[in-house]
Amino acid sequence: MPVITFKYQDLKDLGIDMEKDELINTLPMMASDIEDYDDEEIKVEFFPNRPDNLSVEGVARSFKGFLGLETGIPKYEIVPSGEKVTVSPEVAEIRPFIKFAKIENVDFSGDKIKYIMDFQENLHWVIGRDRKKVAIGVHNADVISGPYKYIATPKDENAFVALEMEEEMTPGEILTQHKKGEKYAHLIDKFDKYPLILDKDNQVLSMPPIINGELTKLTEDTKNIIVDVTGTDEIAVTQALDILCASFAEVGGQVKSMEVEYEDRTVISPDFTPKVKTVHVDLTNELIGGTDLSPEDIKKLLEKARFDANILNENELEVFIPPYRVDILHEVDIVENITIQYHINAVEAKLPDITTVANEHNWFKSEKTIRELMVGLGFQEIMSLMLTSEESQYEKMNAEEIDHVQVSKPITISGTMIRTSLLNSLMEFLEDNKHQDLPQKIFEIGDVLYMDESKENKTKSAKKLAGMICHSSANFTEIKSTVSSVLSNLGYTMEISNSTNGSFIPGRAADVIGESKSGKVVGFFGEISPEVIRNFELEYPVTAFEIEFKL
Structure with a gap:
């Protein structure tokens, strides 16, 4: 979960004059957790549902209410800046949404630049899905002037000096030669053009979601800033801008709205209407x-x-x-x-006024049988979380992405969705245990979640069994024999057909259907493709199967 670090003096400067011991005892009452502290500073962990508390200003605002020092909605005045941003229609397919704000009378003395950078990166994680959904830029407004433009540029045009660099680079060069460009290139490199934000003199403020320009770098002397937030989700873009602006307003920054002109509409941001x-x-x-x-x-x-x-x-x-x-x-x-x-x-604890008699669910009785069977076949059980990421579930497995349940405010980038398959968790286990002796034979019994519009909550769960074998001579015959043994021992017949599953080597994979008096199973098995094996940094052949029980 996001952790913020601040000094006790920072809270005192914001009106919270409290001794260290009292502060440490009070913070957990506000739905936070103390990670660490010393005589000067404290590290506090907040749940990701409260991104407004990921800055010391936000903590102070909440604290004042909790202590009764200030109550009610903070009154932040927003005045028009008179400045505009025009949005090119070409960015619509790349990164379509952008919002701007101007904030005057800011204070970046001491550690405040570090705090705002940390705050920005925490918002990138919590709201932005590591910049995929939202990216934030904070710029020195005193070295640029509007009107501003949000455009899409060819990769070899509009060269500029990226943050912490000395020489100009084209957008294409930044994606391949700058450390931030290499890290986040996957967000935009599939497009022919890349987004840029320019001022009236065509100076580059930012190449979202990759890097700001060195031109607008913040210093301790910066007094006025421009904040841009771009993204693929307009609601998330709005939320990130509102949170940032409220944090600056809490310490006396004068927030000024800006007009964003799209081809078919004009948006004024920020808007603090409750x-x-x-x-x-x-x-x-x-x-x-x-x-x-x-x-x-x-x-x-x-x-x-x-x-x-x-x-x-x-x-x-x-x-x-x-x-x-x-x-x-x-x-x-x-x-x-x-x-x-x-x-x-x-709140006084009390027992519920109910009497119940518990019985074991039939599935869990079946699960015991499956577990004993897999152990008997020489497999070791693993247990993983239902949370995973699109990168691990689909990209690294070379699997077709299907509709899935996303986590709106993920704690980490590795937990952005609810899994629809168990295989990537098994691959991750092998990756983490490369130092162990071969052969490795592992299995997992677990739940997955699918989207289903016919259900009241739009989702349906399913039970799956997956197994994986890794050693120097793992092959199709071995995994087929394993699947056959599993199904026959569970009382299912087995029919197989050719499979086009992208996680496996073409021609060395099969789809399977099993039927019995108690129900039906569907699944697949085969030899994992070399590309997928390399994605998980493994060095030996891997075979796997996954079957779903139609209860």
């Missing part, structure tokens, strides 16, 4: 448990959470939510904030 939701008194007391909070009590707690609220009647309150609180999606999220301000430790 969202409005309703919270119910009875639901609040029910979810917290053991409380009898009145509408007036709930109103005060909401204001401590830095919301505004109006009492509509004895059971309803109208809640005004600041735009930087991107975690509020449902009424229960509001109740969570009420609970935090009430103090979770003050």
Whole structure:
């Protein structure tokens, strides 16, 4: 999870005058975790659903509410800057959305440049999916002037000096010769043109989502900045800009809006108009448990959470939510904030008033049989998380990407989706255990999740069994024999046909269908392709199978 580091003095400068021991005891009450601390600074971990707390300014804002020093929505004034940005239609297929803001009277003395860079990178992880969804640029506004342009340029035109470089490079050269370009090239290198942000004199501010220009590099003397946020998801772009602007406004920065002119519309950003939701008194007391909070009590707690609220009647309150609180999606999220301000430790624990008799689910009885069978065939069981990433699940496995459940605010880049297959987890296990003796024979029994529009929650889960063999002479015959043994011992017939699965060597893979009185299984098996083996940095042949139980 994202960790931020700040000095105790930083909080004192922002109005939180609290002794170290008291601070360390209080922070966890605000849904955070203390990672480490010494006599000067502290490292705090916040859940990724609160990206507004990933800066010391955001922490101070929340802290002031929690302590009752300041309550209600912070009043940040936004005035028009009069500056515009025009968006070329050519960027629509590359990185279509962009929002701008100008912020004056900023303070970058001391460690503040480092803090804003850390904040920016944390937002890249939490909201931006490591820049795939959102990328942020912060620029010295005193060395550039508008109107600005967001364009798509050929890879060998519009050369500029990239950040921390001395010589001009073309966009194409940056992707192959700059360390940031090499790291993030995969986000745009499939296109014929690359995005650039230019000022009125065609000076380059940024090549999103790769690198800023050296021209607009921040220094301690910088007083006015331009913030650009580009991305593939307009909601995420808006959220990132709002969070950044609110953080600067918290310490006296004057936020000024800018006009972004698309071919068919004009957008003014940022917009700090609060969202409005309703919270119910009875639901609040029910979810917290053991409380009898009145509408007036709930109103005060909401204001401590830095919301505004109006009492509509004895059971309803109208809640005004600041735009930087991107975690509020449902009424229960509001109740969570009420609970935090009430103090979770003050909630009395009680046993539910229910009596039940438990029985083991039939699937788990079957799972025991499968586990014993696989162990009997010489396989060792592994267990992995259902969270994975598109890179591991599809790109490295050379598999066709299908509709899948994405994590809206992933903790890490390796946990951005819910898996639809078990094979990449087995490959990752082999990669992590290359130092172990061969042969290696591993298996996993686990759940996967598919999109299904016919279901109430738009998803359906499935049970799968996957196995993998790695040694110098692993081959198709061996894995076919394994699958045949598994299915026959479980009471299934087996029919195979040619497979076009991209994870396997063509002609050395098969699809399989098994049927029995209890149900049906479908799957595939074969020899993993050399390309996939290299993607996971393995050195020996690998064979694998995966079957899905149609319960």
